Amino acid sequence: MDIILISIAAFFMVLGIIGSILPVLPGVPISWLGLLIFHLAPSVPINYLFLGISLIVAIVIYALELLVPAMGTKRFGGSRAGMIGTTIGLIAGIIAPIPFGILIGPFVGAFIGELINKSDSKTAVKAAFGSFIGFLASTFMEFTVAFIFLMLFLWKLWDYRSFIFS
Numbered sequence: 001m002d003i004i005l006i007s008i009a010a011f012f013m014v015l016g017i018i019g020s021i022l023p024v025l026p027g028v029p030i031s032w033l034g035l036l037i038f039h040l041a042p043s044v045p046i047n048y049l050f051l052g053i054s055l056i057v058a059i060v061i062y063a064l065e066l067l068v069p070a071m072g073t074k075r076f077g078g079s080r081a082g083m084i085g086t087t088i089g090l091i092a093g094i095i096a097p098i099p100f101g102i103l104i105g106p107f108v109g110a111f112i113g114e115l116i117n118k119s120d121s122k123t124a125v126k127a128a129f130g131s132f133i134g135f136l137a138s139t140f141m142e143f144t145v146a147f148i149f150l151m152l153f154l155w156k157l158w159d160y161r162s163f164i165f166s
Helices: 002-021 027-039 048-075 080-095 101-116 121-159
Strands: none
Touching: 002 027, 002 121, 027 048, 027 121, 048 080, 048 101, 048 121, 080 101, 080 121, 101 121
16 A cells, blocks of 8 residues: 555656646645655654645745746836736636747736736836746746655655565
């Protein structure tokens, strides 16, 4: 039973790393599910404090993943319309069947939002660039946390190797 649960947990950990790069999958929450499944293995004691803190981190990072592109738009001079455009563009980019839609969507959304807000094209491009930078920052942040979760998984696996593989 341990090997099956650990294999499923390892699958979720790798899927979380992939999901941190591909925004279609929520990478950090999937990685956290991997940690949870790992702690459900009979040979591994459940550490509720560890799971609780990592759950809070996963929720905060997931929320920030949605907010950071809009914050990047605002930081580069975008308006509320640009931030809304960024969010709509991000959702459209995820759904759209075009290559790199997830990268193009927030940029185009912020640009259109700023143009609707009657900004000049220079301001709109600057806000769209901010959206793109925000998206890259959120992806890096999510990848970093998913990677840390993977390292914690491997560390715990190493600690309990004698109980698991006996």
